Amino acid sequence: MRMYDNPVIGGFHPDPSVCRVGEDYYLVCSSFEYFPGVPLFHSRDLVHWRQIGNVLDRPGQLELPDDLPASAGIYAPTLRHHDGRFHLITTNVGARGNFIVTSERPEGPWSDPVWIELDGIDPDLAWDEDGSCWVAVAGCAVARIDPENGKVLEGPLPVWSGTGMQDPEAPHLYRIGEWWYLLVAEGGTGLGHSVSVARARTPRGPFEPAPANPVLSHRSTGSPIQCTGHADLVEAADGTWWMVLLGTRPRGYFPSFHVLGRETFLTPVEWDADGWPRVGPVLEQHPAPAARRPVELPPARDEFDAPGLAPYWLSPRRRPDDSWSLSERPGWLTLRATGNSLDRLGHTFVGRRQQHHDCRFTTRLDPGTGRAGLSVRLDEAHHYDIEVSGGEAAVLARIGPVRQCLARRAVAAGPVTLGVEIRTDALVSPSGEQGVRAGGPDVIALAVDGVRLAELDGRYLSTQVAGGFTGRVAGMYVTEGTAAFDWFAYEPAPER
Structure with missing residues (x-):
C-alpha cells in the first residue's frame, strides 16, 4: 500500500x-x-x-x-x-x-x-x-x-x-x-x-x-x-x-x-x-491519496544565478530594493546593511524556514569590509549567529535580555564558509555539573570553514521559550557595510 x-x-x-x-x-x-x-x-x-x-x-x-x-x-x-x-x-x-x-x-x-x-x-x-x-x-x-x-x-x-x-x-x-x-x-x-x-x-x-x-x-x-x-x-x-x-x-x-x-x-x-x-x-x-503526477521539489542549494530570489526566501517585515541585489555581483547575493544589529528591528536578513529536525545550513560569504554572517532566529530576542568581521569569526547568542559572545576565531581574508548543523542528539551536561538534565530538543552547532566553534542548546530557540506563533528561520545577514554570498545550501538529514 x-x-x-x-x-x-x-x-x-x-x-x-x-x-x-x-x-x-x-x-x-x-x-x-x-x-x-x-x-x-x-x-x-x-x-x-x-x-x-x-x-x-x-x-x-x-x-x-x-x-x-x-x-x-x-x-x-x-x-x-x-x-x-x-x-x-x-x-x-x-x-x-x-x-x-x-x-x-x-x-x-x-x-x-x-x-x-x-x-x-x-x-x-x-x-x-x-x-x-x-x-x-x-x-x-x-x-x-x-x-x-x-x-x-x-x-x-x-x-x-x-x-x-x-x-x-x-x-x-x-x-x-x-x-x-x-x-x-x-x-x-x-x-x-x-x-x-x-x-x-x-x-x-x-x-x-x-x-x-x-x-x-x-x-x-x-x-x-x-x-x-x-x-x-x-x-x-x-x-x-x-x-x-x-x-x-x-x-x-x-x-x-x-x-x-x-x-x-x-x-x-x-x-x-x-x-x-x-x-x-x-x-x-x-x-496515500490516489496517485497523481508529483510536482518538482525545490533544489537544496541556491547558486543565486536566477534573475530574482526564489519564493521561499523571507525577510522580517520588509526587504527594501536597495538592501539586496543579484546583479551587482552576478552569481552572488549582495546584501547591504539597513540596521546595525539583529537584536533590533530594521536589519537586513534573507533566510528560509527550518523544515526538518536534523539538517544543515551552509553558505559561502565574502564579508568584504562589512559585518555579516549566518543566523538561526525566532525573533529579535532569540537567535544564534556566526558572524565575520575584521578578520575574525564569532559565535553570538541572544536569549531574551542576554547577549553573549561564546567563541572567536581568526579567519583569513576573503570568502569563508559558514555552517549551522542542527541535530537531535541529546545534549551532554557540562563536566562537573550535577543534577543537570540534558533535555533540550536539539543541538545547534556553528562552524567556520569546517571548524566547529560552539554547540548550543536548541530549547532557547523554541516557541516554549520565545513565545509567539512562528518557527525557526535560518539565513544570511549584514549589519555593517556590504557583503556578498556565493551560494546557500539547506540539507535535511535522515531523522532519527
Missing part, C-alpha cells in the same frame, strides 16, 4: 487553507511578520507540494510597519476559487485588519487589497446559490459582504461559537449537499487545540453541533503530533475527502519544545450515515 509521511509541508507553515481546481490543489499558510507574505503551494496529489510564489509579494499589498512586533502581521488566510478567479482573504494584525486580494492565476499577479469593514481575525469566504458572498470570522460570526468594495451588506450575525472551549477561531463555511457546515478550531492553538463542526440549512443558521465534537483533537495523548487544529476541508478529484490542518512535533524532556513552528498535516475524512465528518487521529504515516 502506498503511504505518505506527515507533515506534508514541514516547518513554519501554519493555518493551512486549501482549494482544488480540476486536478490541481493550491494551499496557503500564515506568514506573520515576514515579507513576502502568504506562501502559495501547488500539488497534484495533496502530498507533494511545491511553493510557486507568495500572494503578497509587493509592499503595496503588505503593510508591515517597522515597529510591528514579532508574530503580528498576516494571520490565517483562506484561499478559494470562485467564478473563474482565485480569492484570498486574510487579516493584517497590527495594520488595517481584514482584506481580500484576487487573481486569475495562482501565480499572480494578485490584486491590491480590498479592505473589509469587519472586525475579527481568521476570515473565511463562501458563496451561496444566489452568488452572495459570506465571510465568517473568529468568534464565530458571519456577514454578507460585497467583495468588490468591502462593504458589509448584512450582519455580522453571531452563529455558533463552538462547544465552550477557549478561542473559537479559524471558521470555514462549506455548502456540502443540502447542508452548510461550519468548521471551527477551539481550545487555543496549544496542546488543547481541536476541531469541531456544526451545520445549518443556511449560512445564517441556526447551527446544530455534531454529537461527537470535537471531531479531532490530540490533547492528553501520547501522539508525537500535538496541537492539531485550524483545519480546512477539500474534496479530491476522485470523490474522497481530506483535511489539512496545523500541528506540532515537540521534542525533548518535559515540557518538550517545538522548534519548527506549527506545520501542515494531511489526514483523511469520512462521512457517517448521519452526514457528519469523521476524522481519525493524525498519523505520521497514512495511506
Whole structure:
C-alpha cells in the first residue's frame, strides 16, 4: 500500500487553507511578520507540494510597519476559487485588519487589497446559490459582504461559537449537499487545540453541533503530533475527502519544545450515515491519496544565478530594493546593511524556514569590509549567529535580555564558509555539573570553514521559550557595510 509521511509541508507553515481546481490543489499558510507574505503551494496529489510564489509579494499589498512586533502581521488566510478567479482573504494584525486580494492565476499577479469593514481575525469566504458572498470570522460570526468594495451588506450575525472551549477561531463555511457546515478550531492553538463542526440549512443558521465534537483533537495523548487544529476541508478529484490542518512535533524532556513552528498535516475524512465528518487521529504515516503526477521539489542549494530570489526566501517585515541585489555581483547575493544589529528591528536578513529536525545550513560569504554572517532566529530576542568581521569569526547568542559572545576565531581574508548543523542528539551536561538534565530538543552547532566553534542548546530557540506563533528561520545577514554570498545550501538529514 502506498503511504505518505506527515507533515506534508514541514516547518513554519501554519493555518493551512486549501482549494482544488480540476486536478490541481493550491494551499496557503500564515506568514506573520515576514515579507513576502502568504506562501502559495501547488500539488497534484495533496502530498507533494511545491511553493510557486507568495500572494503578497509587493509592499503595496503588505503593510508591515517597522515597529510591528514579532508574530503580528498576516494571520490565517483562506484561499478559494470562485467564478473563474482565485480569492484570498486574510487579516493584517497590527495594520488595517481584514482584506481580500484576487487573481486569475495562482501565480499572480494578485490584486491590491480590498479592505473589509469587519472586525475579527481568521476570515473565511463562501458563496451561496444566489452568488452572495459570506465571510465568517473568529468568534464565530458571519456577514454578507460585497467583495468588490468591502462593504458589509448584512450582519455580522453571531452563529455558533463552538462547544465552550477557549478561542473559537479559524471558521470555514462549506455548502456540502443540502447542508452548510461550519468548521471551527477551539481550545487555543496549544496542546488543547481541536476541531469541531456544526451545520445549518443556511449560512445564517441556526447551527446544530455534531454529537461527537470535537471531531479531532490530540490533547492528553501520547501522539508525537500535538496541537492539531485550524483545519480546512477539500474534496479530491476522485470523490474522497481530506483535511489539512496545523500541528506540532515537540521534542525533548518535559515540557518538550517545538522548534519548527506549527506545520501542515494531511489526514483523511469520512462521512457517517448521519452526514457528519469523521476524522481519525493524525498519523505520521497514512495511506496515500490516489496517485497523481508529483510536482518538482525545490533544489537544496541556491547558486543565486536566477534573475530574482526564489519564493521561499523571507525577510522580517520588509526587504527594501536597495538592501539586496543579484546583479551587482552576478552569481552572488549582495546584501547591504539597513540596521546595525539583529537584536533590533530594521536589519537586513534573507533566510528560509527550518523544515526538518536534523539538517544543515551552509553558505559561502565574502564579508568584504562589512559585518555579516549566518543566523538561526525566532525573533529579535532569540537567535544564534556566526558572524565575520575584521578578520575574525564569532559565535553570538541572544536569549531574551542576554547577549553573549561564546567563541572567536581568526579567519583569513576573503570568502569563508559558514555552517549551522542542527541535530537531535541529546545534549551532554557540562563536566562537573550535577543534577543537570540534558533535555533540550536539539543541538545547534556553528562552524567556520569546517571548524566547529560552539554547540548550543536548541530549547532557547523554541516557541516554549520565545513565545509567539512562528518557527525557526535560518539565513544570511549584514549589519555593517556590504557583503556578498556565493551560494546557500539547506540539507535535511535522515531523522532519527
